[in-house]
Amino acid sequence: MATTRRTVDVALATTGLDERGRPVRTPLVTDASGSAIALEEPPMLEPELGGEHMLINIGPQHPATHGVLRLVLELDGETVVRCIPHVGYLHCGFEKIGEYRQYNQIIPWTDREDYLNSIGNNVAFALGAERLFGIEITPRCTVLRVIAAELSRIISHLVWLGTTCIDIGAFTPFLWSFQERENVYKLLESWVGARLTTSATRVGGMAADIPDGWMDGLRAFINNFSKTIDEVDRMLTRNGIWVGRTVGLGTMTAEEAANYGLSGPMLRASGVDYDVRKDFPYLEYETYDFDVPVGTNGDVYDRYLVRMEELRQSVLILRQAADRLPDGPVNTDDHRVVLPPKSKAMSDMESMIHHFKQVMEGPRPPVGETYVAVESPKGEKGYYMVSDGTSKPVRWRIRPPSFVNLSAIPKMVEGHLLSDVIAVNASIDIVMGEIDR
Amino acid sequence: MTPHNVPREGAPANPTAAALQARFGDAIRRVDVVWGETTVYVARERLLEIVRWLHDDPEQQYDYLSDVTAVEYRDPERALEVVWHLRSLPRRRFLRLKVELPRGTALEVESVWPVYRGADWLERECYDMFGIRFTGHPDLRRILMWEQYREGYPLRKDFPLRGRFSRAEQLRQALAANPEARYSMEELSIADAFADLPDEMRQRLKSGARTGE
Amino acid sequence: MGLTPRPAPRSVEATGGENWVTTKLDSLVNWARKNSLWPMPFGTACCAIEFMATAASKYDLARFGMERMSFSPRQADVLICAGRVPFKLAPVLRRIWQQMPQPKWCISMGACASSGGMFDNYAVVQGIDTIIPVDVYVPGCPPRPEGLLYGILLLQEKVSQEHMGDDAIRREMEPDPKSGLYIPPAAIDELSEPFGNSVHQTRSGL
Numbered sequence: 034m035a036t037t038r039r040t041v042d043v044a045l046a047t048t049g050l051d052e053r054g055r056p057v058r059t060p061l062v063t064d065a066s067g068s069a070i071a072l073e074e075p076p077m078l079e080p081e082l083g084g085e086h087m088l089i090n091i092g093p094q095h096p097a098t099h100g101v102l103r104l105v106l107e108l109d110g111e112t113v114v115r116c117i118p119h120v121g122y123l124h125c126g127f128e129k130i131g132e133y134r135q136y137n138q139i140i141p142w143t144d145r146e147d148y149l150n151s152i153g154n155n156v157a158f159a160l161g162a163e164r165l166f167g168i169e170i171t172p173r174c175t176v177l178r179v180i181a182a183e184l185s186r187i188i189s190h191l192v193w194l195g196t197t198c199i200d201i202g203a204f205t206p207f208l209w210s211f212q213e214r215e216n217v218y219k220l221l222e223s224w225v226g227a228r229l230t231t232s233a234t235r236v237g238g239m240a241a242d243i244p245d246g247w248m249d250g251l252r253a254f255i256n257n258f259s260k261t262i263d264e265v266d267r268m269l270t271r272n273g274i275w276v277g278r279t280v281g282l283g284t285m286t287a288e289e290a291a292n293y294g295l296s297g298p299m300l301r302a303s304g305v306d307y308d309v310r311k312d313f314p315y316l317e318y319e320t321y322d323f324d325v326p327v328g329t330n331g332d333v334y335d336r337y338l339v340r341m342e343e344l345r346q347s348v349l350i351l352r353q354a355a356d357r358l359p360d361g362p363v364n365t366d367d368h369r370v371v372l373p374p375k376s377k378a379m380s381d382m383e384s385m386i387h388h389f390k391q392v393m394e395g396p397r398p399p400v401g402e403t404y405v406a407v408e409s410p411k412g413e414k415g416y417y418m419v420s421d422g423t424s425k426p427v428r429w430r431i432r433p434p435s436f437v438n439l440s441a442i443p444k445m446v447e448g449h450l451l452s453d454v455i456a457v458n459a460s461i462d463i464v465m466g467e468i469d470r
Numbered sequence: 471m472t473p474h475n476v477p478r479e480g481a482p483a484n485p486t487a488a489a490l491q492a493r494f495g496d497a498i499r500r501v502d503v504v505w506g507e508t509t510v511y512v513a514r515e516r517l518l519e520i521v522r523w524l525h526d527d528p529e530q531q532y533d534y535l536s537d538v539t540a541v542e543y544r545d546p547e548r549a550l551e552v553v554w555h556l557r558s559l560p561r562r563r564f565l566r567l568k569v570e571l572p573r574g575t576a577l578e579v580e581s582v583w584p585v586y587r588g589a590d591w592l593e594r595e596c597y598d599m600f601g602i603r604f605t606g607h608p609d610l611r612r613i614l615m616w617e618q619y620r621e622g623y624p625l626r627k628d629f630p631l632r633g634r635f636s637r638a639e640q641l642r643q644a645l646a647a648n649p650e651a652r653y654s655m656e657e658l659s660i661a662d663a664f665a666d667l668p669d670e671m672r673q674r675l676k677s678g679a680r681t682g683e
Numbered sequence: 684m685g686l687t688p689r690p691a692p693r694s695v696e697a698t699g700g701e702n703w704v705t706t707k708l709d710s711l712v713n714w715a716r717k718n719s720l721w722p723m724p725f726g727t728a729c730c731a732i733e734f735m736a737t738a739a740s741k742y743d744l745a746r747f748g749m750e751r752m753s754f755s756p757r758q759a760d761v762l763i764c765a766g767r768v769p770f771k772l773a774p775v776l777r778r779i780w781q782q783m784p785q786p787k788w789c790i791s792m793g794a795c796a797s798s799g800g801m802f803d804n805y806a807v808v809q810g811i812d813t814i815i816p817v818d819v820y821v822p823g824c825p826p827r828p829e830g831l832l833y834g835i836l837l838l839q840e841k842v843s844q845e846h847m848g849d850d851a852i853r854r855e856m857e858p859d860p861k862s863g864l865y866i867p868p869a870a871i872d873e874l875s876e877p878f879g880n881s882v883h884q885t886r887s888g889l
Contacts, residue, residue: 093775094725096754101727101772121614122772123727126806128599129624133631141801148729164505167478192732211739218736229729229825291533291559294588307534307559314472399478401504404555404566406536415555419541427544428625432537432555440591466728469614469769615806616771624805633805640805641813644770645777 086114093122097200097455100465111450116443123469131429135395136162136236139429144230146431147467149192150409152231153185159234160315161405161416165398166370168237173361177239179316179354183347188217189410190340194265197459201278206265213261216254223247237371238364248355255351262344279334283445283457286331293441296434297412298339299461303331309408323350333460370396395424411435411462435461436468476506484508486530486565494520509566517569518580524556525585532556532565535586538593540600542627552579552602581607599625709846717842718748723759725779727766730793730825734765737828747835756782761838767795768808780815785853790834791817794824
């Protein structure tokens with residue numbers, strides 16, 4: 034039976050700072066000269082005690098499963114021998130419904146599928162539909178969508194941070210992260226009118242341009258938010274309890290991680306520098322200056338570090354996007370998807386007919402198919418759409434990153450302790466709405 | 471670079487398509503480039519071989535499986551298609567593989583699980599939603615709907631949006647199903663609910679085979 | 684240190700020497716109950732995130748005596764069903780409700796829990812009131828935290844008007860298929876058809 038040794042040096046709880054003021058990471062166990070000692074398997078000392086394995090059931094209603102995940106664990110003492118995940122308790126038939134809706138009508142469903150990343154999903158879906166229609170969006174719309182996607186990454190990582198802290202035993206960061214979320218909510222609400230379920234994009238543009246003074250609010254948020262990240266960083270990164278509960282847990286090597294199809298912070302923590310924004314760019318991401326954090330050990334602690342760094346990088350991107358936001362129209366002038374202005378629709382017969390047909394029949398893309406992937410906070414989120422020339426897709430497929438990430442959980446928890454299952458599960462950052470769809 | 475002004479047809483194809491045609495000849499049925507994405511239609515029998523070659527060949531290195539899914543068209547004559555989305559992380563390539571399953575033939579195709587572990591749940595979902603059997607998959611059973619679900623495969627076009635039965639009947643069935651029976655799988659082989667399980671599941675449990683979940 | 688002297692505690696000395704409050708037992712019990720409701724958050728989807736926002740510092744659910752989330756149904760008073768409930772989850776929700784001890788109440792948070800919402804398809808229960816009794820419905824997709832707080836205040840209002848002597852509100856019934864109370868599903872469908880209630884909705888064109 035594989036066991037893990039996790040030694041926590043209490044002195045680690047003191048913070049060391051590098052020249053930029055960020056906490057430095059020192060190895061857990063050091064020898065006399067201060068160089069790191071690799072953690073090794075301790076010898077099996079206890080005699081093999083005969084005994085029965087025990088089955089325990091976590092979920093589908095359990096606060097630490099982040100929704101309605103269900104895990105059946107076979108335990109030998111406190112060590113997990115086998116883990117059987119059961120999903121599907123939130124299967125709501127998104128993909129089936131998408132076949133009965135026009136492209137613009139699908140956008141509200143994308144809100145509710147990964148509900149931590151609503152506005153990012155709106156952007157992803159609109160990008161896919163626009164490729165299917167062959168539409169180019171305007172420069173202003175591109176930058177607005179980058180702002181939307183990065184804000185969405187921030188609020189999604191904040192929920193991950195808060196819930197993970199609760200799972201591991203710290204309540205305060207939950208309150209901090211929800212305070213920051215309220216600030217983002219305020220921004221989103223003044224932009225699109227909703228806090229959580231935004232439905233912000235349309236095929237060919239956005240539902241609305243940002244209101245006056247919105248960028249000032251965004252800049253104020255960016256400035257304050259960096260302080261919050263630093264606070265959380267100070268509280269957790271060198272915290273003995275936090276380190277002890279996360280280091281060396283749920284390790285995935287780079288090859289395993291890629292082979293299991295992991296994506297997002299899960300993959301990058303294992304040392305694979307795959308980020309859709311960098312490798313298959315969209316929304317002009319190649320023109321932004323940002324780094325993709327990559328871990329080395331692929332454990333829960335590295336995933337935490339990667340996500341914290343992603344928060345900082347998102348702030349960087351937001352700052353650049355705020356500086357470069359051009360003037361100009363938000364929506365394209367492609368008549369296949371854009372409604373005529375209301376004033377014309379009420380006075381001009383052709384415009385009115387056009388408006389009516391757009392709304393009642395919906396825009397029709399040419400026959401074709403496309404798979405558009407974006408880097409969602411959970412990983413590679415893809416929308417695969419197949420059109421047969423009618424106004425409703427033949428197939429609307431969501432490539433759910435956390436579904437694939439979660440499928441590796443038996444591999445990650447087997448051999449660890451029961452309490453570590455919670456930490457590993459939290460580190461995957463699952464959203465059941467996206468997993469079960 | 472962010473793609474701009476991609477034509478619907480006529481964009482350059484992924485070089486892998488030519489390599490596949492040179493290597494496998496007849497097994498590559500067709501190559502389409504739509505909206506800049508290359509789709510390779512391959513023969514059903516040689517799918518696993520082709521995928522394995524794509525994964526192992528040092529010139530290709532398709533080491534990442536993004537997605538496994540299927541498409542059923544509204545045209546009832548048209549074949550179902552199983553779709554694999556592959557990525558080569560070192561070479562930054564994207565390739566779509568398709569296998570056509572004509573009407574009237576068994577909905578069966580080889581599993582790519584031996585090559586990509588990530589295919590496990592994706593194939594189970596595809597089986598759950600379309601009824602396509604992936605031979606060689608270690609544990610092919612429903613994943614999103616419950617295992618005793620007998621109404622069919624929801625994403626097939628002949629499945630009504632609201633299900634075959636009335637809502638009240640669906641609810642009654644869901645509540646009447648013994649929840650424990652479907653919560654616990656093989657661990658319940660000793661429990662009373664064993665008799666409630668479907669036949670094939672009981673056989674599997676009796677044989678003592680680990681499901682490899 | 685310039686601390687001001689602590690004020691001496693005011694002793695309440697009534698003239699008679701002893702203090703009496705007379706009230707109805709109902710009022711006393713209901714007052715105690717309504718101000719210490721322990722919620723059991725059955726959070727499934729988007730509404731659960733808004734529920735978390737309600738519990739967090741800005742909206743502060745603790746003001747209403749609900750800061751103690753009871754994740755075990757056996758110590759809970761009010762089930763807050765936040766999010767959509769698919770058929771696969773229906774037996775779970777039912778079981779959790781049955782595990783809660785009396786007195787118990789239920790808040791259905793959001794459009795999906797109340798009526799199925801936008802998920803009018805093969806997988807989703809069209810309103811949790813087809814499985815368990817609901818006291819307060821909170822509309823919205825998802826409801827804002829203020830909306831949920833208003834729903835909770837409505838529930839407190841409802842609690843404060845209950846009578847302990849009225850055991851009908853606490854009686855749980857499982858209709859026996861042999862008894863006259865039982866209505867077969869087909870009959871329910873037929874009854875509800877023309878009005879399109881949450882059990883069976885039909886819309887044209889889809």
